[in-house]
Amino acid sequence: PEPVYRHGDFVFLIFASILFFLTYFVHDFSDRFMRRTVDRLRSEVSVRRLAEERYRSVIAALDEGIVVQDRQGIITAHNRRAEEILGMTDDEMMGRKSVDPVWRAIREDGSPFPGEEHPAMVTLRTGAPLHNVIMGVHHRDGSQHWISINSQPLFKGEEELPHSVVTSFTDITERRAVDAMIRRQAFYDSLTELPNRILFLDRLNQAIAHCRRS
Numbered sequence: 336p337e338p339v340y341r342h343g344d345f346v347f348l349i350f351a352s353i354l355f356f357l358t359y360f361v362h363d364f365s366d367r368f369m370r371r372t373v374d375r376l377r378s379e380v381s382v383r384r385l386a387e388e389r390y391r392s393v394i395a396a397l398d399e400g401i402v403v404q405d406r407q408g409i410i411t412a413h414n415r416r417a418e419e420i421l422g423m424t425d426d427e428m429m430g431r432k433s434v435d436p437v438w439r440a441i442r443e444d445g446s447p448f449p450g451e452e453h454p455a456m457v458t459l460r461t462g463a464p465l466h467n468v469i470m471g472v473h474h475r476d477g478s479q480h481w482i483s484i485n486s487q488p489l490f491k492g493e494e495e496l497p498h499s500v501v502t503s504f505t506d507i508t509e510r511r512a513v514d515a516m517i518r519r520q521a522f523y524d525s526l527t528e529l530p531n532r533i534l535f536l537d538r539l540n541q542a543i544a545h546c547r548r549s
Contacts (some may be wrong), residue, residue: 400482402502404455408432411499420482420506422474441471454486455502462488462496469507480508 385395404410410431418424431437434450450456454465468484482502489495527545 337361344485350475381484399503399505402455402504404433404459404502405499405501406459406497408434408450408456417504420504421472422476422478422480439473443469443471445471454484454502458488458500459497462490463486470504480506481511483507 389396398416401414402410403412403414403415410428410433413425413428418428421428427437427504432450433453438446438450438497440450440453448470453470454468457463458465464541465484465486469481470484471479471481482504484502486500486502488498489501491498503528
């Protein structure tokens with residue numbers, strides 16, 4: 336005898352077929368979506384790593400010292416040139432703050448340069464960049480070096496104050512020594528080491544200008 340299909344069996348077969356195809360379609364779609372997502376993430380990570388490597392290479396090649404400090408003034412990154420200019424090692428620099436007495440910084444007139452007044456700390460407080468700030472630093476061998484500092488704030492979104500600051504600096508010790516020598520040669524007699532007429536006129540003009548302001 337031929338099989339007899341009831342109406343309910345027919346509906347069940349249709350429903351089962353639809354369910355099978357939907358399950359296959361969803362699984363296939365999910366599988367393709369996951370593969371594409373993973374491939375995209377891998378590509379983004381590769382691009383990011385390449386960009387970071389290029390960034391590190393550029394920073395490492397700079398003749399300037401570069402230091403990054405967070406909102407609390409803690410050093411979070413720096414390049415090798417910064418270690419050379421400041422006469423410190425990576426371990427000695429990482430995690431330190433500008434207010435740390437280890438810096439022993441001085442101003443051009445020889446007075447102490449407090450950490451809270453360093454360009455990086457001022458920029459973190461105000462959000463304003465600073466340029467060509469002169470500072471004297473001492474190396475562990477006792478030598479004194481002069482650096483010229485620029486500080487640049489880094490912001491996130493619409494924040495009024497920076498979340499970190501990048502400081503760049505160059506060693507100007509030799510330049511200052513040459514400038515001092517040229518100035519001395521201009522104002523002092525090379526044989527007697529006594530002040531010459533140029534220095535006398537310079538001091539006279541300064542005194543006259545001071546009296547006029549008073």
